[in-house]
Amino acid sequence: MPPPIERVLSDWIASGARGIGQILIAEREGEFTLCHRDDEGRDGLAARNSPNDAVEIAKFDEEGNYRPLKTAPNLRRGWCLELPDISALREALDFFYPGRLAALLAWERNRLHPTPLRETLRRQTGMYRVAAHVTDGEADALVSRFCRSQGGAPGCLRTILWARDETKARPSTRLPLDKFIAPGDQTGRGEQVIPLLCQEACNLLVAEAQRVVKAE
Amino acid sequence: MPARLDAALLIAGHGSTVNPDSSAPSLAQAQAIREQEIFREVACCFWKEEPSFRDARLFFDGPEIRAVFVVPNFISEGYFTQTVIPRELELAGRLTTRPNGQLWKYCAPVGNHSAVTDLLLQRAREIAPGVPKSETSLLIVGHGTSLNDQSAVAAKREVEKIAALGRYASVQSAYMEEPPLIADWVSLTTAPNVVVVPFFISDGLHSYEDIPGLLGIEREGDTAAGARAIFQRSPHRLHDRNLYYASALGTAPEFARIILEQVAAFDEAALDLAPIAETVISAHS
Ligand code: SF4
Numbered sequence: 215m216p217p218p219i220e221r222v223l224s225d226w227i228a229s230g231a232r233g234i235g236q237i238l239i240a241e242r243e244g245e246f247t248l249c250h251r252d253d254e255g256r257d258g259l260a261a262r263n264s265p266n267d268a269v270e271i272a273k274f275d276e277e278g279n280y281r282p283l284k285t286a287p288n289l290r291r292g293w294c295l296e297l298p299d300i301s302a303l304r305e306a307l308d309f310f311y312p313g314r315l316a317a318l319l320a321w322e323r324n325r326l327h328p329t330p331l332r333e334t335l336r337r338q339t340g341m342y343r344v345a346a347h348v349t350d351g352e353a354d355a356l357v358s359r360f361c362r363s364q365g366g367a368p369g370c371l372r373t374i375l376w377a378r379d380e381t382k383a384r385p386s387t388r389l390p391l392d393k394f395i396a397p398g399d400q401t402g403r404g405e406q407v408i409p410l411l412c413q414e415a416c417n418l419l420v421a422e423a424q425r426v427v428k429a430e
Numbered sequence: 431m432p433a434r435l436d437a438a439l440l441i442a443g444h445g446s447t448v449n450p451d452s453s454a455p456s457l458a459q460a461q462a463i464r465e466q467e468i469f470r471e472v473a474c475c476f477w478k479e480e481p482s483f484r485d486a487r488l489f490f491d492g493p494e495i496r497a498v499f500v501v502p503n504f505i506s507e508g509y510f511t512q513t514v515i516p517r518e519l520e521l522a523g524r525l526t527t528r529p530n531g532q533l534w535k536y537c538a539p540v541g542n543h544s545a546v547t548d549l550l551l552q553r554a555r556e557i558a559p560g561v562p563k564s565e566t567s568l569l570i571v572g573h574g575t576s577l578n579d580q581s582a583v584a585a586k587r588e589v590e591k592i593a594a595l596g597r598y599a600s601v602q603s604a605y606m607e608e609p610p611l612i613a614d615w616v617s618l619t620t621a622p623n624v625v626v627v628p629f630f631i632s633d634g635l636h637s638y639e640d641i642p643g644l645l646g647i648e649r650e651g652d653t654a655a656g657a658r659a660i661f662q663r664s665p666h667r668l669h670d671r672n673l674y675y676a677s678a679l680g681t682a683p684e685f686a687r688i689i690l691e692q693v694a695a696f697d698e699a700a701l702d703l704a705p706i707a708e709t710v711i712s713a714h715s
Contacts, residue, residue, distance in 0.1 A: 217471075218492055269457065273450055282447035284480050308473075313481025316488040326488070339513055414484050417477065418447060 219315050220300045222322055223307070226408045234408040235311055235371045236289040236401060239303070246303045249294040251401065259294040265305035267295055272310050283418055284311055285410050286368040287401065314372075317411045321375075321396070329414040331357075332379040338420060345423040350378065352426050358388035360422055361412075363400040371400040372412035385415075431468050431690050437497040438471040438490040439463060441689060442483060442515050444504070445476030449634035453479050455680050456503045456631075462686040470495055477510065483518035490532065497533045499693045505541035505572075505631050505680065506584035525700070535700075537692040540685055541584055541631075547591045549682050554598075554625045557664055557676040567600045567619035568592065571612050571641055572629045574605030582608070585629045603629075606640060613644040616669045623665070623672045631680030633658070647675060 216224075233239045238251045249259055262271070275281055275288040289310070297303050307315055320326040331353060335346040348356070361370050373396040378385040384394055392398045397409035441460050446452035456474045464472040475486035490498050500519065502511045515521070516536070526534040540546075554568055570592075572585040585603040593601040599621035604612040615624060626645065628637045638657035642649065647666050650659055665672035 266461065280448065280450040282479065312479075313475075313485030313488070316481070316485060316491070319491055320488045323491075329484075337517065339517070340509060414482075416480075417482060421447070 216300065217304075219319050220304050222319050223304055223315065223408070224300055230406050231408045232405050234307060234314075235285060235410050236287060237307075237310060244299060246297045246300075247294055248297065248303075248306065250289060250291040251403075253291050253294070260292060261294050261296060263296045265295075265297060265302050265309065267293075268306040268309035271295070283368060283370060283416070285314070285370050285372045285412075287364065287366075287371050288368065311410055314410050317413055318408065321411055321413075326375070326411070326413050328375040328377070330377045330379050330382075331385050331415050334376075334415045334420065335423060342420055342424050344427045345420050347427045348423045353378065353423065354386045354388060356422055356426055357386035357419070360419055361386070361393070362389060363393060364402055370412070372410045373398060373400060374412045376412065376414055431466075431694060433468050434497075435470050436494060437469055437499060438473070438495050439469045439689070439693065440486055440489065440498055440500045441472075441474045442486075442500055442502045442504075442519075443474060443476050443479075444510065444631065445479030446634060447478050449632075452632045452634050454632060455678075455685065458683070459503070459686040459689055462683065463689065468690070469499075477514060477518075483515060487519060493530075495532060497535060499535045499537055499696065501537045501689045501692050502539040503631055503680070503685070503689070504539040505629055506581040507539060507542065508580045511539050524696075535693075535696050537696045540680070540688045540692060541581070543688045543691060543695075545684070545688055545691070546679070547588055549679060549684055549688075550588055550592065550627055550629075552684075553627050553676045553679055553682065557627075557661075558623060558625050558672075558674040561623050561625075561672070561674070563597045564599055565621050566598055566623040566625055567602070567621040568598045569612065569615060569619065569624060569626045570601075570603045570629050571626060572603060572605050573636065574608035581629065588629070606636065606644065611644070612641060615645055615673075616671070619671075622670075623674065625674045625676070627676045628678045630678040633678045633681060637678045642675065645673060645675065647673070 227239060227241055233251055236251050237248050238254050240247045253259055271293050272284055273281060276290045281288060295306060297306055304315060317326060338345055359367055361374060363369060363371055374394050377383060396411055399405050399407045441456050443453055443456035453476055460472050460474050471490055473489050475481050475483050477483060502515055504511050521534060521536050524536050570585050570589055572581045574582050582605060589601050589603045600619060602618055604610045604618060606612055610618055628641055630636060638660060642660055646668055661677040664674040
């Protein structure tokens with residue numbers, strides 16, 4: 215029996231999901247070809263065929279800058295990746311979008327318990343301890359700027375599942391409502407896709423919150 | 431190592447938001463171990479990269495995985511192994527039972543393993559082939575100062591072990607931010623040849639730029655390739671000495687074996703301590 219993540223992935227594709235994040239997934243007789251969604255139908259893509267190639271493709275953006283956040287909407291174009299089966303697909307997606315399939319599986323099984331932003335900040339120690347002093351207003355602006363699906367800095371294609379605090383308030387009132395509703399196509403194309411879920415503020419956001427507090 | 435198809439391996443590394451090479455050793459070692467097909471699953475997680483330590487709590491879902499070995503890919507015990515990793519992974523001690531009955535076994539960091547000494551010696555030999563050790567000073571460079579970081583202690587321990595072998599003219603640890611400073615390498619050493627090995631897990635700003643800068647080695651070009659080329663240019667002729675500069679220790683592929691040995695060591699220690707899981711927790715925490 216295939217591992218549960220591979221079953222979930224197969225189910226999503228079988229039910230019509232066209233891709234994940236900025237990646238288009240095309241299936242033919244159990245084999246998969248991935249490319250950037252903006253490269254759909256384009257000729258002359260550099261063909262690769264190992265899941266490990268995803269590591270290098272995902273590492274730098276179009277300008278050659280390192281991508282610290284893999285779900286940021288700056289995946290480079292010009293490549294295609296041919297994969298022989300579902301387990302190779304899973305491996306490649308774990309490199310393109312690390313940890314997202316595990317979160318998806320937990321979500322589908324009602325076992326994903328998002329952590330409110332305040333709890334994440336309170337848990338920090340060392341240099342990030344001060345991040346807890348960020349005000350709700352500052353956090354609202356920060357999340358809006360940092361996590362925005364399009365036009366953010368750097369922006370991020372995940373759907374936010376965590377609340378601001380125990381009141382379950384949304385962490386940012388400035389983001390469109392669908393930033394918080396999965397599954398949705400955060401690229402704005404309105405296609406059926408496998409969602410990239412954010413169950414807890416990432417370390418990059420925590421580091422930004424620390425910077426906001428220290429700048430005061 | 432015999433197959434452990436009821437177990438998974440999780441390598442926990444630091445990672446970086448600025449350095450693309452930081453996670454490379456963990457990823458390479460995970461791949462090497464995956465190819466040996468010992469564990470049902472092998473994954474990495476990072477403090478500063480994805481997947482995060484927090485994400486890793488969601489990995490290894492499936493009743494066939496009864497145990498998860500967590501091996502910190504860190505050069506020593508310290509803030510990350512003692513505070514951050516247990517907190518983020520929600521580990522109760524050396525042994526944690528998850529609600530689904532899965533056991534998470536928290537192993538010692540790779541840097542604690544006794545084979546690290548041999549790898550240091552190997553690095554030093556490889557960077558200066560054929561150079562007589564009796565005419566060579568060996569410097570092991572650590573970071574120093576950071577928060578509850580015991581890497582300086584670990585570097586000193588390695589120095590003592592290597593010095594006791596009596597092969598090098600001198601062996602010493604030096605640090606970027608606390609004395610003895612690596613910037614003072616000329617006065618710290620006496621031999622005509624000096625070998626410098628960074629006591630870090632991965633190459634990055636420290637090994638590409640900071641330490642070469644403190645040693646007085648000039649950079650070639652501004653590109654990433656130029657940065658990496660620093661390790662190919664030994665010896666550097668400086669202050670009438672031959673200076674041999676190696677890449678970070680943790681990039682050695684042999685660390686994959688050390689990861690496996692830390693896994694085996696966990697189970698051996700657990701057997702010695704007590705047969706009952708709960709007792710193991712209290713013995714370690
Ligand atoms: S907190 Fe979540 S949504 Fe925001 S940038 Fe980090 S990963 Fe993306």
